[in-house]
Amino acid sequence: MQYKTAWEDPATRQAWRRTAMFRCAALLASLVAFPAWLFAVVMTPAWLLVLWLPVLCVGLWYALLAIVAVASLAGTRRVLRVYPWQLDLTEVRSKKNGSTQFVVPNPERPEKSVSLGYGGMIGTGQHFWVRAVKSGKVTAAWFAGDPRYLGVVATPGPRHLVLVAQREATDSRMSPRKRGVSPEARARARAAGARVGGD
Known part of the structure; x- marks a missing residue:
């Protein structure tokens, strides 16, 4: 369902x-x-x-x-x-710097994808998402959110929830993303807690 x-x-x-x-x-x-x-x-x-x-x-x-x-x-x-779950559309990759990359289709242009990262800091190397992806146990995930701003990633079930975000969606020192995003998508991202800028 x-x-x-x-x-x-x-x-x-x-x-x-x-x-x-x-x-x-x-x-x-x-x-x-x-x-x-x-x-x-x-x-x-x-x-x-x-x-x-x-x-x-x-x-x-x-x-x-x-x-x-x-x-x-x-x-x-x-x-x-x-947001609802997007089931098994998210590709999961391990990066050389020890972080994990989630590749999610752009909601308004599905032929293109958007990447979000997790980990890469000292002390995050033993986190489930870093270990499981590096070992090859996890290659796909569920995603709820808008990858141009922020979202939650989970293994199917769902399990192992983790919040991921683009820096400009959370960092007040950066200009929020506006280009290529519809007003409806920005309104949803704002409701989810992202910085989307003024209309």
């Missing part, structure tokens, strides 16, 4: 809740790790601080990634409430 929006699908709502629980648990674990680190520093000889400082830096970086992941949950839900 094809739903008007992805969020109307009970399996999508369940996948979002599962994603939310996992990301919140990861954030909680990273926050609990700090008192454990502090306890280890206090209980060990002072010279071991040389070893504990790099551990702190790595822990803080992963805590920051966990905060960003939790913060993206609201944006993910917003996109899913606006």
